[in-house]
Amino acid sequence: MIYTLIMAGGVGSRFWPKSREKFPKQFIDIMGTGKSFIQMTYDRSLAFSQPENILILTNKDYKSLVAEQLPDLPENNILTEPSRNNTAPCIAYATYKLYEKDKDAVMVIVPSDHLILKEKAFEEKINNAVNFVTENEALLTLGIDPTRPDTGYGYIHFEQNEESVKRVKAFKEKPDADTAQKYIESKEYLWNAGIFIWKAKDVIAAFEKYTPELNAIFQSGMSVYNTEQEADFIEENYPKSPKISIDYAIMEKADNVYTIPADIGWSDVGTWASLWNVKEKDDNQNAVVSNGKIITTNTEGCMISSKDDSVVVIDGLKDFIVVNEKDALLIYPIHKEQEIKEVLKSLDNSAL
Amino acid sequence: MIYTLIMAGGVGSRFWPKSREKFPKQFIDIMGTGKSFIQMTYDRSLAFSQPENILILTNKDYKSLVAEQLPDLPENNILTEPSRNNTAPCIAYATYKLYEKDKDAVMVIVPSDHLILKEKAFEEKINNAVNFVTENEALLTLGIDPTRPDTGYGYIHFEQNEESVKRVKAFKEKPDADTAQKYIESKEYLWNAGIFIWKAKDVIAAFEKYTPELNAIFQSGMSVYNTEQEADFIEENYPKSPKISIDYAIMEKADNVYTIPADIGWSDVGTWASLWNVKEKDDNQNAVVSNGKIITTNTEGCMISSKDDSVVVIDGLKDFIVVNEKDALLIYPIHKEQEIKEVLKSLDNSAL
Numbered sequence: 001m002i003y004t005l006i007m008a009g010g011v012g013s014r015f016w017p018k019s020r021e022k023f024p025k026q027f028i029d030i031m032g033t034g035k036s037f038i039q040m041t042y043d044r045s046l047a048f049s050q051p052e053n054i055l056i057l058t059n060k061d062y063k064s065l066v067a068e069q070l071p072d073l074p075e076n077n078i079l080t081e082p083s084r085n086n087t088a089p090c091i092a093y094a095t096y097k098l099y100e101k102d103k104d105a106v107m108v109i110v111p112s113d114h115l116i117l118k119e120k121a122f123e124e125k126i127n128n129a130v131n132f133v134t135e136n137e138a139l140l141t142l143g144i145d146p147t148r149p150d151t152g153y154g155y156i157h158f159e160q161n162e163e164s165v166k167r168v169k170a171f172k173e174k175p176d177a178d179t180a181q182k183y184i185e186s187k188e189y190l191w192n193a194g195i196f197i198w199k200a201k202d203v204i205a206a207f208e209k210y211t212p213e214l215n216a217i218f219q220s221g222m223s224v225y226n227t228e229q230e231a232d233f234i235e236e237n238y239p240k241s242p243k244i245s246i247d248y249a250i251m252e253k254a255d256n257v258y259t260i261p262a263d264i265g266w267s268d269v270g271t272w273a274s275l276w277n278v279k280e281k282d283d284n285q286n287a288v289v290s291n292g293k294i295i296t297t298n299t300e301g302c303m304i305s306s307k308d309d310s311v312v313v314i315d316g317l318k319d320f321i322v323v324n325e326k327d328a329l330l331i332y333p334i335h336k337e338q339e340i341k342e343v344l345k346s347l348d349n350s351a352l
Numbered sequence: 353m354i355y356t357l358i359m360a361g362g363v364g365s366r367f368w369p370k371s372r373e374k375f376p377k378q379f380i381d382i383m384g385t386g387k388s389f390i391q392m393t394y395d396r397s398l399a400f401s402q403p404e405n406i407l408i409l410t411n412k413d414y415k416s417l418v419a420e421q422l423p424d425l426p427e428n429n430i431l432t433e434p435s436r437n438n439t440a441p442c443i444a445y446a447t448y449k450l451y452e453k454d455k456d457a458v459m460v461i462v463p464s465d466h467l468i469l470k471e472k473a474f475e476e477k478i479n480n481a482v483n484f485v486t487e488n489e490a491l492l493t494l495g496i497d498p499t500r501p502d503t504g505y506g507y508i509h510f511e512q513n514e515e516s517v518k519r520v521k522a523f524k525e526k527p528d529a530d531t532a533q534k535y536i537e538s539k540e541y542l543w544n545a546g547i548f549i550w551k552a553k554d555v556i557a558a559f560e561k562y563t564p565e566l567n568a569i570f571q572s573g574m575s576v577y578n579t580e581q582e583a584d585f586i587e588e589n590y591p592k593s594p595k596i597s598i599d600y601a602i603m604e605k606a607d608n609v610y611t612i613p614a615d616i617g618w619s620d621v622g623t624w625a626s627l628w629n630v631k632e633k634d635d636n637q638n639a640v641v642s643n644g645k646i647i648t649t650n651t652e653g654c655m656i657s658s659k660d661d662s663v664v665v666i667d668g669l670k671d672f673i674v675v676n677e678k679d680a681l682l683i684y685p686i687h688k689e690q691e692i693k694e695v696l697k698s699l700d701n702s703a704l
Contacts, residue, residue, distance in 0.1 A: 295699075311680040312681045313680075313683070313684065314681075315684045315685060316685045322683065324681045327661055327663065328662055328663040329665070329666075330666075331664075331668075339667070346647060347645065351645070
């Protein structure tokens with residue numbers, strides 16, 4: 001059986017004031033399509049998994065948001081972390097829980113807040129990956145064909161061959177500009193998008209081998225998963241786990257890691273500027289997310305987001321982010337968006 | 353008896369989106385002081401007139417707004433125009449109504465939406481004016497000591513003498529920059545602020561002489577003013593009156609017009625830029641009207657107005673107007689504010 005795990009625990013204030021700590025990016029219709037990222041991700045998952053086989057991994061603060069946005073999902077399929085311990089513990093928890101009821105479980109793990117424009121290509125690549133890991137003891141990660149020497153992503157270095165599935169040589173941290181350029185030219189690097197496909201038993205083998213401490217915690221719960229004792233066990237033991245990422249815990253260490261290069265119209269849409277990159281733009285290179293009336297004159301290269309029940313009149317802005325929310329307004333140069341985080345430190349918690 | 357007439361029929365969309373057709377400037381606390389312009393004007397009037405002797409002249413659409421904002425004012429003191437016919441008919445109506453009950457009525461006529469910072473000086477000048485018109489058959493207008501060669505105001509040309517009250521030679525339309533400069537240098541010109549003081553019987557004499565057609569309409573109602581028939585009479589006859597201003601109807605023609613130069617901290621606060629002029633500013637010359645949290649960095653010379661329940665974060669704006677309202681957002685270069693009017697033409701009526 002193929003299970004899809006949607007990772008939805010992110011906090012993310014980089015879309016302030018549209019995203020908030022209490023309402024992070026994955027729950028927002030930031031593209032203006034009528035669906036939030038997690039809803040789009042869920043819809044894509046239905047190509048591989050029935051609703052009862054889709055799990056949402058999230059922080060307990062967001063449980064009700066998930067339930068509200070995904071009404072067709074069985075409520076028991078929302079797994080909540082009692083503490084924020086990064087991705088490895090939360091994947092280990094879900095893995096053991098699935099393994100307890102299905103020893104042949106195949107897992108597709110996807111982030112909840114990424115954009116994938118080419119859904120058919122995505123579906124095809126996931127199917128390839130599922131076939132491969134079904135037949136091989138392999139940890140597979142989808143690698144994104146890079147379209148530019150981006151210094152904001154981690155890279156996957158793979159062994160060039162004629163097959164559609166490539167062996168991974170190494171994972172690389174975010175590179176500097178020169179290194180990124182070399183990566184692109186070599187054609188041996190892909191972007192690491194955090195999309196994983198493997199059998200539950202194969203990743204358990206890897207947890208045992210590379211992170212025995214973490215593994216011991218979640219293995220010790222095998223007798224309680226899918227019982228009434230599960231919640232108490234997790235509440236008590238989850239916070240004891242080391243706080244490490246799945247990349248650091250396993251992927252960078254294992255020798256059976258594979259990748260499939262994928263051209264799937266992917267973006268992590270991590271910031272307002274990256275949203276501007278993927279959005280359709282008007283003749284003056286302004287991208288707008290709003291169903292309200294927006295009038296721009298002498299305005300270029302702006303990323304404008306406004307609540308639908310507002311009129312917006314702008315003149316004379318060049319390369320700005322303008323975000324007009326009910327209780328907050330942001331007007332900021334798009335090339336300085338990294339600085340917004342600093343400014344927000346002076347705000348009350350209530351505004352974050 | 354001294355009666356104060358507050359002229360409150362203006363529409364004014366120049367403070368969009370804070371002012372609207374349904375909620376024009378005079379009813380807005382645009383200064384952020386806790387009182388609207390009309391409330392401040394009413395409070396000033398109490399120095400000369402009891403509430404029962406203060407009349408508000410406004411359009412019928414605004415009657416409930418006036419009643420709400422001035423709860424101490426007797427409701428019968430709100431006179432409403434059935435049509436917008438400029439200032440002369442509405443002053444003629446109020447004049448005859450007062451004259452019907454008080455043949456010696458002295459009238460102080462003031463706009464409802466101007467700022468007067470020096471209230472004591474204002475009070476003193478009005479007292480001087482009242483004394484003068486009580487003893488003389490004179491039409492008196494308070495003239496504002498000009499502080500700059502403004503091309504946005506009309507000017508009063510007066511005869512220099514040693515008295516505090518000067519004879520007016522002529523009224524001048526908004527001048528060009530060179531002419532305005534000459535006016536200032538001559539020290540014989542004042543700004544026309546639309547503040548008038550006279551006896552009812554003297555202005556009636558002027559109406560009879562200079563605008564007989566208009567005068568006939570309102571004189572014909574003498575038997576019904578202050579009776580139950582007044583409303584019907586006005587509803588039927590008011591719209592028949594020529595649509596002319598009091599300046600054009602009388603002031604520019606009469607030969608008994610006087611002025612008192614007044615340094616009263618006056619501004620008509622006609623636009624966002626003029627509000628910026630009179631507001632206190634921070635070290636970066638930003639003026640803010642809001643009780644909300646406003647964070648500005650690298651931002652200078654801006655006029656920022658925001659609803660109180662919003663956070664505003666701005667970086668990198670210079671000389672902009674930013675107005676953040678519940679259902680509208682304006683971001684516009686302050687020096688181009690005259691163009692806003694054009695842009696608003698493309699908006700639905702509901703947003704105006």
